[in-house]
Amino acid sequence: MKRIPLIAGILGRRTAWLRPLTGAAEELACADPLRLLQDCLEDGGPGSVQPNEAPLLPLADRDLLLAEIQRDAFGDRCEADAACIACGQPYTMAFSLGAMMASQRDPEDSLVEGPDPESRFRLGDVRFRLPSSRDLADAAAAEDPASAVLTACILSGDPAGRETDIEAAMAAAGPVLDLDLDAVCPNCGTSQSPRFRISDFLRQCFVQERRLRQREIHCIATAYGWSYDSIMRLSRADRQDFVGLICERPGRATPLDAFGGRARATG
Ligand SMILES: [Zn+2]
Known part of the structure; x- marks a missing residue:
């Protein structure tokens, strides 16, 4: 088993234990990487998240664990094929997953406090937790899903008029691997920003394998x-x-x- 310290964890349990990948887990990943995570989580005792808690993991911790699985299975170097938005020619981007994760961390953001012993954060008088896959699923049918997720994650304090600051604080406290990459087409030189999501990337790698x-x-x-x-x-x-x-x-x-x-x- 591999022990992974988490960013926020669940109610103060900030350690995940991952058991080795099996072929069965790899097949689950081809359908839904969250099911792969569910399959790989082991009960590591007090202080660890439980095998059935993958949907409750903060998105930042979910992506951290998926990145660990990606690096264990395929190595740190990622290669992704894309099609140019201008000339349509295919090109390949290569990057280090570890470097990407490091660049996502923002230790300079001192306005956000936490996590506290219950995995919660504070921005001024507003206490919040980080959104999870379950929060996204619950909010999917709402008229304004982003607002519904924010409401679900704010535990105390008045967020009125500060929603943007709180969303930025959540992103700083719990960075996710869902971002625009900087790329330049080697054929026509057009700059572009293809999207990278670790969950999609990992799934595609297992599908291709x-x-x-x-x-x-x-x-x-x-x-x-x-x-x-x-x-x-x-x-x-x-x-x-x-x-x-x-x-x-x-x-x-x-x-x-x-x-x-x-x-x-x-x-
Ligand atoms: Zn091009």
Whole structure:
């Protein structure tokens, strides 16, 4: 298990424990990265968030954990394909996820206090918590979802007329990996700002890797006669190690031979 200190956590529980990825979890990620997170969270005892609490995690902590999973599975370097908004030509952006996360932190913002022992923050006389996936889902049907999320997260104090400041304070206290990137088309030189969301990026990486995953499963099943379900319960590292051992046998082709390379996302 891997221990991850959280930014705010849930009601003062500011540690998450992640168990190793399995093939089953990777398939969940192809549908919904939050389900992957739900599958990977382990009960680490007092002070840790619980396996069924992924929807209650602040978005900042959700993205922090998804980024950890991304880096463990695919490495820190991200490559994303985009199409130019001017000439339509495809191009590739490459960046470091760790550097992006570091740039999102704003230690200079001293106006926001917290988190306190209950994972809450304060801006002047307004106390608030950070929004979660559950808050977004609950507010989705509201006439003004952003306002509904803000209302749900303010715990005390009068926010009237200060909504923009409070939203900025929330963003500073709990930065999410959902941002515009700076890019320049190498073909025509047009500057543009493609959107990056860690949840979308991670999902796309696992979707693109699916063919390789199937080949690995086929390779192990053929060599050892294990069932599909038992292979899907192997950790990602064990699955890849077994494939490596099998491929050391003379005359065996590796599943990697038929795969185009490192997983990357298309946006
Ligand atoms: Zn262009």
